[in-house]
Amino acid sequence: MTDLRINVDANRVYRELDELATFNDAEIPAVTRVLYTPVDLKARAFLKRLCADAGLTVREDPIGNLFARWAGSEPNLPAVGTGSHTDALPFAGRYDGTVGVLGGLAAIRALQTARFRPRRSIELLMFTSEEPTRFGLGCVGSRGLCGALPPDKLANLRDKEDQRLDDLRLAAGFRGDLVGVRLPANYYSAFVELHIEQGPVLERENLPIGIVTAIAAPAALRMTIEGEGGHAGAVLMPQRRDALCAAAEIILAVEAAAKATGSSDTVATTGICRVHPGAVNSVPSQVYLEIDVRDVRLEPRDQVVKAIRNAADDVSQRRGVKIAIEMFNADPPATMAASVVSAAEAACKQLGLTYKRMVSRAYHDTLFMARLCETGMIFIPCRAGVSHRPDEYAAPEAIGRGVEVLALTLARLSAD
Amino acid sequence: MTDLRINVDANRVYRELDELATFNDAEIPAVTRVLYTPVDLKARAFLKRLCADAGLTVREDPIGNLFARWAGSEPNLPAVGTGSHTDALPFAGRYDGTVGVLGGLAAIRALQTARFRPRRSIELLMFTSEEPTRFGLGCVGSRGLCGALPPDKLANLRDKEDQRLDDLRLAAGFRGDLVGVRLPANYYSAFVELHIEQGPVLERENLPIGIVTAIAAPAALRMTIEGEGGHAGAVLMPQRRDALCAAAEIILAVEAAAKATGSSDTVATTGICRVHPGAVNSVPSQVYLEIDVRDVRLEPRDQVVKAIRNAADDVSQRRGVKIAIEMFNADPPATMAASVVSAAEAACKQLGLTYKRMVSRAYHDTLFMARLCETGMIFIPCRAGVSHRPDEYAAPEAIGRGVEVLALTLARLSAD
Numbered sequence: 001m002t003d004l005r006i007n008v009d010a011n012r013v014y015r016e017l018d019e020l021a022t023f024n025d026a027e028i029p030a031v032t033r034v035l036y037t038p039v040d041l042k043a044r045a046f047l048k049r050l051c052a053d054a055g056l057t058v059r060e061d062p063i064g065n066l067f068a069r070w071a072g073s074e075p076n077l078p079a080v081g082t083g084s085h086t087d088a089l090p091f092a093g094r095y096d097g098t099v100g101v102l103g104g105l106a107a108i109r110a111l112q113t114a115r116f117r118p119r120r121s122i123e124l125l126m127f128t129s130e131e132p133t134r135f136g137l138g139c140v141g142s143r144g145l146c147g148a149l150p151p152d153k154l155a156n157l158r159d160k161e162d163q164r165l166d167d168l169r170l171a172a173g174f175r176g177d178l179v180g181v182r183l184p185a186n187y188y189s190a191f192v193e194l195h196i197e198q199g200p201v202l203e204r205e206n207l208p209i210g211i212v213t214a215i216a217a218p219a220a221l222r223m224t225i226e227g228e229g230g231h232a233g234a235v236l237m238p239q240r241r242d243a244l245c246a247a248a249e250i251i252l253a254v255e256a257a258a259k260a261t262g263s264s265d266t267v268a269t270t271g272i273c274r275v276h277p278g279a280v281n282s283v284p285s286q287v288y289l290e291i292d293v294r295d296v297r298l299e300p301r302d303q304v305v306k307a308i309r310n311a312a313d314d315v316s317q318r319r320g321v322k323i324a325i326e327m328f329n330a331d332p333p334a335t336m337a338a339s340v341v342s343a344a345e346a347a348c349k350q351l352g353l354t355y356k357r358m359v360s361r362a363y364h365d366t367l368f369m370a371r372l373c374e375t376g377m378i379f380i381p382c383r384a385g386v387s388h389r390p391d392e393y394a395a396p397e398a399i400g401r402g403v404e405v406l407a408l409t410l411a412r413l414s415a416d
Numbered sequence: 417m418t419d420l421r422i423n424v425d426a427n428r429v430y431r432e433l434d435e436l437a438t439f440n441d442a443e444i445p446a447v448t449r450v451l452y453t454p455v456d457l458k459a460r461a462f463l464k465r466l467c468a469d470a471g472l473t474v475r476e477d478p479i480g481n482l483f484a485r486w487a488g489s490e491p492n493l494p495a496v497g498t499g500s501h502t503d504a505l506p507f508a509g510r511y512d513g514t515v516g517v518l519g520g521l522a523a524i525r526a527l528q529t530a531r532f533r534p535r536r537s538i539e540l541l542m543f544t545s546e547e548p549t550r551f552g553l554g555c556v557g558s559r560g561l562c563g564a565l566p567p568d569k570l571a572n573l574r575d576k577e578d579q580r581l582d583d584l585r586l587a588a589g590f591r592g593d594l595v596g597v598r599l600p601a602n603y604y605s606a607f608v609e610l611h612i613e614q615g616p617v618l619e620r621e622n623l624p625i626g627i628v629t630a631i632a633a634p635a636a637l638r639m640t641i642e643g644e645g646g647h648a649g650a651v652l653m654p655q656r657r658d659a660l661c662a663a664a665e666i667i668l669a670v671e672a673a674a675k676a677t678g679s680s681d682t683v684a685t686t687g688i689c690r691v692h693p694g695a696v697n698s699v700p701s702q703v704y705l706e707i708d709v710r711d712v713r714l715e716p717r718d719q720v721v722k723a724i725r726n727a728a729d730d731v732s733q734r735r736g737v738k739i740a741i742e743m744f745n746a747d748p749p750a751t752m753a754a755s756v757v758s759a760a761e762a763a764c765k766q767l768g769l770t771y772k773r774m775v776s777r778a779y780h781d782t783l784f785m786a787r788l789c790e791t792g793m794i795f796i797p798c799r800a801g802v803s804h805r806p807d808e809y810a811a812p813e814a815i816g817r818g819v820e821v822l823a824l825t826l827a828r829l830s831a832d
Contacts, residue, residue, distance in 0.1 A: 096647075138697065216649060231512075232708045234777045235801070236615075236680060237680075238680075248665075267649060267653060271699070272694055275690075277804070283804075284685075362649040388646060
């Protein structure tokens with residue numbers, strides 16, 4: 001293993017990332033790619049072509065998780081997986097997720113070129129819909145794979161137009177019983193995901209690689225505030241129960257609660273705020289908020305959730321508005337496997353690359369793959385830590401180094 | 417004139433209001449009717465049929481203002497106008513505007529039944545788009561009629577999809593040069609609009625009629641707040657320049673400024689708040705607000721506008737966000753003509769109805785008709801003062817009394 005020398009064509013990966021970015025409902029540099037839309041299906045077709053060119057066997061499951069397998073010399077052993085997602089939030093960038101998919105493929109190609117022969121099969125995975133854009137819930141694909149979303153719940157996920165996932169996936173051409181989505185327990189022995197850091201640490205410390213030891217615990221709240229509408233000219237101020245003014249207080253309480261935990265890792269964000277009826281001369285009667293709270297530890301996270309609930313109670317009483325709160329996601333954090341972390345560290349050492357162990361504050365499919373097998377993540381720096389924005393950027397050299405580390409990590413895990 | 421006895425079929429007006437409400441893009445009781453949409457065109461066709469049944473001569477101008485004329489014995493004299501609008505804000509009610517259109521028609525029918533012969537022609541007017549839904553600007557039709565919006569500005573009004581009014585009106589079937597929209601100075605001698613109060617005063621004081629002496633001065637601001645986006649999990653709190661948190665402070669400052677003028681007539685509302693990119697796991701990078709400020713006097717109104725600008729400056733500096741403010745509307749208030757006010761008062765006295773003189777805090781096309789001729793407005797009570805909501809309600813008897821007062825007012829003005 002230690003004599004394996006691999007050669008990654010970083011420019012080729014880069015060109016493929018550029019081409020993938022053209023399947024897009026926004027204008028480049030912004031990328032919008034939502035599950036089951038025409039651009040999503042085109043991006044999948046592009047990826048399948050690249051996988052076929054590399055001699056991989058491609059299949060898609062009933063909801064569109066895509067698997068591309070390079071058979072090992074002992075094909076009946078649990079495989080080693082790698083991959084990420086290609087869907088993109090509205091007006092996001094071109095590296096989030098895609099680096100792990102096209103970089104995963106590049107790692108397999110580099111191992112093929114180096115005439116490496118895997119013992120366990122190595123499989124590239126593109127998860128259906130890591131981003132919560134369509135169904136308000138992230139990691140739909142990996143939740144399905146690990147059984148966190150059983151078939152009936154998967155089928156009945158609904159988008160903003162109240163369309164069911166089951167109808168949408170059939171219309172998009174994905175067939176088969178949803179019972180077939182969940183992977184058997186012994187399908188993978190290990191899974192490792194390459195990803196941009198989406199934070200500023202690696203760039204600031206001038207490190208090419210981060211090796212993830214844990215993924216933070218996200219909680220997400222939906223809040224509906226019901227006040228009283230009316231004509232903006234005619235309803236006098238003392239008579240008002242303005243839902244947007246109530247929402248404004250809650251938005252500021254969310255921010256204050258995250259700052260007050262004493263943990264510098266706590267973040268809380270109101271990312272969605274929709275106003276009804278939404279006319280300049282109507283007092284807002286209803287506001288819908290979605291709030292995301294994270295910390296690498298459960299305690300400060302739950303402290304913020306509690307503070308938000310208290311603020312909502314206070315606003316509700318003081319302003320005479322009704323507030324309904326639903327906690328629609330509160331996943332526990334995941335710890336990465338020592339075996340995968342060691343394999344990635346050994347790969348870095350072999351390549352002479354410095355690295356640091358770190359925590360992922362962002363959400364990843366690996367959070368759910370950790371329920372199926374041993375997992376790990378490899379981070380590369382991205383410019384200024386920026387992600388989910390059109391100016392998200394990772395340099396070709398950074399991607400190339402990440403692919404090298406990934407290739408050697410996969411080699412080690414597949415030989416195990 | 418004083419021996420004229422009129423008989424209004426309030427139930428017929430009520431049935432017509434119900435039928436008009438079926439031309440609607442929401443679900444009854446909510447009404448959504450936006451300029452040049454299929455339901456708007458169907459509502460117009462319904463109105464034209466009713467006008468033709470009453471023997472009126474119907475014409476539409478190049479942007480869709482609809483005129484239905486009952487010729488007087490001296491048809492070359494300036495006419496007396498009455499009317500209002502049939503467009504409805506998203507998820508609004510069925511009485512705002514429509515009572516003045518179908519009630520205006522009912523007043524004409526009542527005068528016909530009473531065998532009244534007008535000296536001046538009496539003309540029913542349905543204004544194109546009083547509500548700001550489509551173009552972000554209210555009273556597009558009446559602004560065109562009085563020249564406040566000249567042809568080039570009319571043509572280039574743009575909706576949210578960036579479509580020009582000129583293209584939209586042609587596609588909807590309205591032909592002719594936009595130069596033809598402005599009415600000649602001597603077209604009307606007087607104009608009077610029947611409307612629900614959209615406030616609680618008449619109901620609270622148990623009065624059937626309000627006679628308007630002035631219309632409040634509305635000002636409207638557009639504000640774009642540019643912060644910095646990023647991944648909601650990865651950007652730590654001290655690094656954030658969250659556009660929605662900045663907006664929340666401004667929304668609360670708008671409310672506080674309106675409460676602080678010392679005038680109980682001051683109102684200020686943030687009715688529109690749109691967040692970009694609008695995803696639960698993205699820090700908001702941009703927020704767009706529309707703010708409406710009104711008072712019956714200019715001074716407190718301008719004091720609020722100034723306070724909002726100061727708050728925006730403060731938030732901008734403190735949070736490191738860029739804020740662009742555009743004052744897209746700041747019309748002066750209008751005073752109603754003594755002649756029209758007296759005619760309406762005489763009508764009330766003849767009918768034995770109590771009334772009060774009052775100010776309109778809501779916006780009306782009469783604000784712009786006041787630039788063309790002598791104007792007045794007749795208010796009727798609506799339940800709990802509620803408007804711009806699905807539960808907006810005016811009782812048949814209240815509408816019937818308003819139509820009676822309008823009919824006698826038109827009779828007096830047309831005899832003048």
